[in-house]
Amino acid sequence: MSEIKKFLYVNRKAPYGTVYALESLEVVLIGAAFDQDVRLIFMDDGVFQIKKGQNAEASGMKNFSPTYNALGDYDVNQIYVEKESLEARGLTLDDLMDLTYEDEDDDWAEKKSIRLLSADEIRDLMEESDVVLSF
Amino acid sequence: MSEIKKFLYVNRKAPYGTVYALESLEVVLIGAAFDQDVRLIFMDDGVFQIKKGQNAEASGMKNFSPTYNALGDYDVNQIYVEKESLEARGLTLDDLMDLTYEDEDDDWAEKKSIRLLSADEIRDLMEESDVVLSF
Amino acid sequence: MLHIVNKSPFEKDAFTSCMGHASSSSTVLLIEDGVFAALKGSAVADQLSKAKVVALQSDVAARGIEANLAEGIELVDYAGFVDLVTENRTVQSWV
Amino acid sequence: MLHIVNKSPFEKDAFTSCMGHASSSSTVLLIEDGVFAALKGSAVADQLSKAKVVALQSDVAARGIEANLAEGIELVDYAGFVDLVTENRTVQSWV
């Protein structure tokens, strides 16, 4: 078998206006079955993908944001949000969904999946990745 | 018959990277047959559509820029370029193609089709239009 | 006249270009990802004062940003969108 | 690592975001409308010094901007593009 690779999903686009966010999430869910090291970055307009309180009913589109809550169950729990991107949009961490996972190495304690990073830390994350999928 | 309407084509996108510039030009050529008052604005990245010296051969795409030279023959000679857009891109009027037409009211003298306008003048042009087609 | 902006002001230049060409008497309607321009405290919020800015309710709701809007942003539904189109002689989309 | 930018820096945020996240040892390859970022004297030209910037020759030629490029911009053909991909362990497209 191949070695484990570091997969990085870079999400830079807002949901609904274009399909990239939805179809990116579909890749992440399928990819979770492959036993690789998976990280997600939400930066630039990508931070809107995990905004709290999305309600797409009147727009006639499908609200796929609840699916992000399921990421923890798929062992996708390394989720990084860029601080500078939130600030430029007048948002804080409190505006985002509370994404969590249960840590099997710590008696299944519920832990936060989201970590806030600076642009410099995001840069380092990109540099150490093997495969970068950008949406 | 209907009254003559002021048609304004607002070109804000660069050529080649996307198809909008090419397919916009196709609309202008067809539209020229309808005897309306036709104006074209090139602003923001749209100014690149009429950049001199385009050579698409190595890119494998079709160089459609010579077609802009034919606009004068179709009586499309009200062509406006935004000054601020050129400046932000490090360009001047000398970087653009010399689009001309023959003025039938002035013994078919060859005249320039392009006029340089400020953002404020572009705004006035938009306000006085009847139909705005944006690409 | 009516300007329609459907692009995020953080990703694309459409909103900023529109506000730079809208007269103070015109109305700017934000739809689709354009509604993000109506966020309070954002890097583009200071441009909101240049014209009357209206946002499409259903696109604001889809993105969950009702509580994050700048003051004075009026919301309309699709019927209101249609009214804005019929009330204004000239309609320009900043696609 | 190799960053690839295919968007105009005047229309979209990809180039500016890329330059804000590229280390000084990385290479930024401009293709498609991304080559406009290499123009001399433009509003984004001061960002070019943040990393090594290379542009795709055929996309520069298509747009007729060879004579308008900032100093120090290296041009590559598709074979050079392939080499950049194989020489760098990590490749990120700023789509």
Next chain:
Amino acid sequence: MKISIQVNEGPYQHQSSDSAYHFVKSALEKGHEIFRVFFYHDGVNNGTRLASPPQDDRNVQQRWSDLAKEHDLDLVICVAAAQRRGIVDDGEAERNGKDATNIMDGFRISGLGQLIEAGIQADRLVVFGD
């Protein structure tokens, strides 16, 4: 009032087609006339009958077709844009030697002049694009 619509993007990839659909529906409910909906650029891809989107999502292409039937709408696909992208009716299949068609019921393929005419004849033209 008479309103014409231009749709520049295909289904799902961009919201443009959704927005145009809801606008048209609302304009009709308010008693306005939709002179024509012109599909240009990737917008021509709204006119395929071969899509099968997920059951829990809207069916963008079918919805246009249903609305056209209900209100006798004129949904026009640009022939030049359609030829580049592969949207084909019987006539186009015969002219270009294609062995299949994919156009959806309720759409027709015609020239760019139909867009200009839509701008001239209607009181408003609203563009939905990217």
Next chain:
Amino acid sequence: MKISIQVNEGPYQHQSSDSAYHFVKSALEKGHEIFRVFFYHDGVNNGTRLASPPQDDRNVQQRWSDLAKEHDLDLVICVAAAQRRGIVDDGEAERNGKDATNIMDGFRISGLGQLIEAGIQADRLVVFGD
């Protein structure tokens, strides 16, 4: 070296598919192996055989098909993205009750797992998109 490619945009509307094509061609000429080309989002629209672009322009869809035959390339269209947009082969037509197909020779329809596998098995994955 083994290289995989992802194409996210359809033909003509964006240059992405052109760029990917020229990159793949050049990589093959330099002796590299193309493990797979995965077409996602509107990229699935590259796989239609129904297009008839102008004679004086390149034929984006046909060019991919020809290159695939010449070099035995694996051109994979994402099934979920294809269902939303109406790209159909015999199997999909039968499963979804469609009366026609439009897939181009040289392409196959498969799942998203093929993209992940392309990322794992190849030394590099290069994304062409918008």
